Amino acid sequence: MNSKIAYSRNDSSDYHYKKLRSLVNDRLKELPSGRRENIKILAVLLPFLYIALYITALSQIDDIPTFYSLYCLMGIVIVFTFLSVIHETVHGNLSNNSAATKGILYFLDLLGANSYIWKKRHVTMHHNFPNIRGWDTDIQQSGIIKIYPHGEPSGYQRYQHIFFIFLYPLYLLNWVFIRDMKDFFSEDRLIQKTIKIPHTERIKMLIFKGIYVFYMLVVPIMLGLPVIHAFLALVSMLILAGVFALVSLLTPHANIKNEFPLPDDTQSIPSGWFLHQFQTTNDISVNNWVTRNLMGNFNYHLAHHLFPNISCAYAPEVTEVIRNYAKENDLPYRTYPLLTALKYHFLLLKQNAQPEDIFEEDM
Numbered sequence: 001m002n003s004k005i006a007y008s009r010n011d012s013s014d015y016h017y018k019k020l021r022s023l024v025n026d027r028l029k030e031l032p033s034g035r036r037e038n039i040k041i042l043a044v045l046l047p048f049l050y051i052a053l054y055i056t057a058l059s060q061i062d063d064i065p066t067f068y069s070l071y072c073l074m075g076i077v078i079v080f081t082f083l084s085v086i087h088e089t090v091h092g093n094l095s096n097n098s099a100a101t102k103g104i105l106y107f108l109d110l111l112g113a114n115s116y117i118w119k120k121r122h123v124t125m126h127h128n129f130p131n132i133r134g135w136d137t138d139i140q141q142s143g144i145i146k147i148y149p150h151g152e153p154s155g156y157q158r159y160q161h162i163f164f165i166f167l168y169p170l171y172l173l174n175w176v177f178i179r180d181m182k183d184f185f186s187e188d189r190l191i192q193k194t195i196k197i198p199h200t201e202r203i204k205m206l207i208f209k210g211i212y213v214f215y216m217l218v219v220p221i222m223l224g225l226p227v228i229h230a231f232l233a234l235v236s237m238l239i240l241a242g243v244f245a246l247v248s249l250l251t252p253h254a255n256i257k258n259e260f261p262l263p264d265d266t267q268s269i270p271s272g273w274f275l276h277q278f279q280t281t282n283d284i285s286v287n288n289w290v291t292r293n294l295m296g297n298f299n300y301h302l303a304h305h306l307f308p309n310i311s312c313a314y315a316p317e318v319t320e321v322i323r324n325y326a327k328e329n330d331l332p333y334r335t336y337p338l339l340t341a342l343k344y345h346f347l348l349l350k351q352n353a354q355p356e357d358i359f360e361e362d363m
Contacts, residue, residue, distance in 0.1 A: 004193075004194075004267070005129065005132065005135060005263045005267045005268065005269060006267065006268050006269070007268065007269045007271075007272050007273040007276065008268050008269060008270050008271070008272050009272065010271075010272035010274070010275070013271075013272040013273070013274035013275055014272075014274070016274055016325075016329060016331070017273075017274040017306075019325075020306070020321070020322065020325050021307070023321050023325060024307060024310070024318050024321050024322075027317055027318065027320075027321050028310070028314060028317075028318075031314055031317060035311070035313040035314065036093070036094070036311050036313050038293065038313065039084060039085065039088055039094060039296075039311070039312070039313060040094065040095065042080075042081075042084050042085055042293075042294070043085045043089075043094060043095075043100075043104060046077055046080055046081040046084070046085060047081065047107050049077050050074055050077045050078070050081065050111075053070050053073050053074045053077065054070075054074060054215075056070055057070035057071055057074070057220075058219065058220065058223060061220065061223050061224050061225045062224075064229055067220075067225065067229070067233060068229075068232075068233050068236060071233040071234065071236060071237040072236055072237055072240050074237055075236075075237035075238065075240045075241030075244070076240070076241065076244065078111055078237075078241050079241050079244045079245050079248075079295075080294040080295065081107075081111070082108070082111075082245070083248060083294070083295045083296040083298050084293075084294055084295060084296040084312070085104060085296075086104060086105070086107070086108050086115075087122075087296055087298075087312075088296060088311065088312060089101055089104045089105060090105070090115075090118075090119045090122060090123055091123070091308050091309060092309060093309060093310070093311045093312070094311075105119070109204075109205075109208040110208065110211065110212065111212070112172075112175075112176035112209070112212040112216075112238075113175060113176060113180065114180045114184075114205045114208065114209075116197075116201045116204070116205070117180055117183045117184060117191065117197070117201075117205070118180075120191055120194070120195055121137040121138065121183070121191055122137075122138065123308075124191075124194055124195070125137040125138070125190065125191060125194065126138040126139075127305065127308055130253060130276070130277070130280045130281060130305065131253055131254075131258060131259065131260045131261070131280035132260070132261065132262075132263070132269070133148040133150055133260065133262065134190065135190065135193075137190045137191055138249070138253070139253060139254055144157075144160075144167060145157070145160050145164055145167060145349070146160060146349075146352045146353070147254050147260075147348070147349075147352065148260050148352075149260055149351070149352055150260070150262065152355055153352065153353055153354070153355065157352075157353060158353045158354075158355070159353065160349050160352070160353050161346060161349040161350040161353050164349055168242070168243065168246055169239045169242055169243050170239070170242065171242035171243075171245065171246050172238040172239075172241050172242035172245065173235065173238045173239070173242065175242075176209075176212070176238065177209075180205060180209075184197060184201075184202050184205055185202075216234050217230050217231065217234055220233070247338070247342070248295065248298050248299075250342075250345050251282075251284050251336075251338065251341035251342060251345065252281055252282055252283070252284065252298075252299075252301035252302075252341075253280060253281060253282075253301075254345055254348060255282070255341055255344035255345045255347075255348050256344045256345075256347040256348040256351060257282065257334060257336070257344050258279065258280050258281065258282060259279040259280055260280070261276065261279070261280075274306075275331070277302060277305045277306050278302065278326070278331050278332045278333060279332060281301055281302045281305050282301070282302070282334040282335060282336060282341070283299060283300055283301055283302055283303075283319065283333075283334070283335035283336075284299035284301070284335065284336060284337070284338050284341055285299070285335045285336060285337050285338075286299045286337070286338050287299070287316065292316075296312040297312040297313070297315035297316065298312070299338075300312075300315035300316060300318070300319040302319070302322060302333065303315045303318040303319045303322055306322065323335075
């Protein structure tokens with residue numbers, strides 16, 4: 001598992017990718033180039049809204065229900081910011097201005113996550129190796145929930161389809177306070193396979209974590225909020241945001257209809273990179289104002305994996321080209337309603353809870 005894997009070269013796949021890319025480029029020429037400006041507006045508006053909600057919450061220390069409500073709204077804004085702005089930024093689709101890019105990534109640091117390690121996890125690992133055990137850090141074996149269909153479940157994993165509902169809401173709590181720390185300081189983490197983390201990044205991570213705890217927890221307490229309410233408001237915000245985020249992040253990859261291929265004896269994925277994206281990624285058939293304008297068209301997920309450097313603003317039209325090309329060339333394009341995709345994720349957990357066929361997911 002330590003030797004870096006590769007994709008088999010396949011002339012047919014290479015042809016299909018080049019042909020599809022040409023068709024997509026032709027379609028993009030027909031679309032308005034200014035569409036990305038809406039995302040740039042969000043890059044200013046959403047951080048401003050987050051800060052405004054925070055300041056308003058501090059002014060409502062004596063009104064506990066209002067304080068909780070404002071913190072929870074901040075959690076929703078975090079998810080919108082992450083999907084529509086920060087995600088676009090790490091793929092280089094938002095701005096060519098390096099200062100603007102750094103500013104947006106620093107804002108992610110201020111939201112409690114670490115931009116350096118997340119970019120490495122997402123771009124270097126997940127996009128290169130989706131659904132590949134030991135390489136996809138977005139679906140990493142954790143020992144608690146089993147996602148990959150390889151190996152036997154532990155005793156408690158046989159009940160994961162029952163207790164997962166209590167663990168999944170802790171997704172962002174884990175990310176902010178545990179997962180980043182493990183990735184920086186634990187040598188057995190997947191991300192350590194591909195990068196050597198500079199000491200300056202470790203120091204920066206600890207500083208920003210401290211700033212996050214200070215303004216989210218310590219400042220309200222200093223202003224008179226009881227400690228228990230400061231703690232519970234922060235937990236409530238991260239739980240609400242975590243559930244909202246997982247609905248978007250789980251459904252395109254971790255479900256029973258997608259494949260989880262293993263490399264062969266030469267550490268190669270036989271299907272090749274192009275077909276692998278179809279086999280491991282599905283779309284979600286949701287299309288409304290919120291998904292288009294505030295969630296970065298995240299439901300058009302295959303388009304993003306095939307062409308990650310094309311702005312999400314064009315994902316619906318790019319997906320239309322992909323869908324038509326897949327139908328004409330017998331490629332396994334799939335899209336599911338949101339509730340169906342969630343059901344398929346549950347069935348994945350249930351199937352992998354059985355001794356003969358099992359999985360696990362990193363929270």
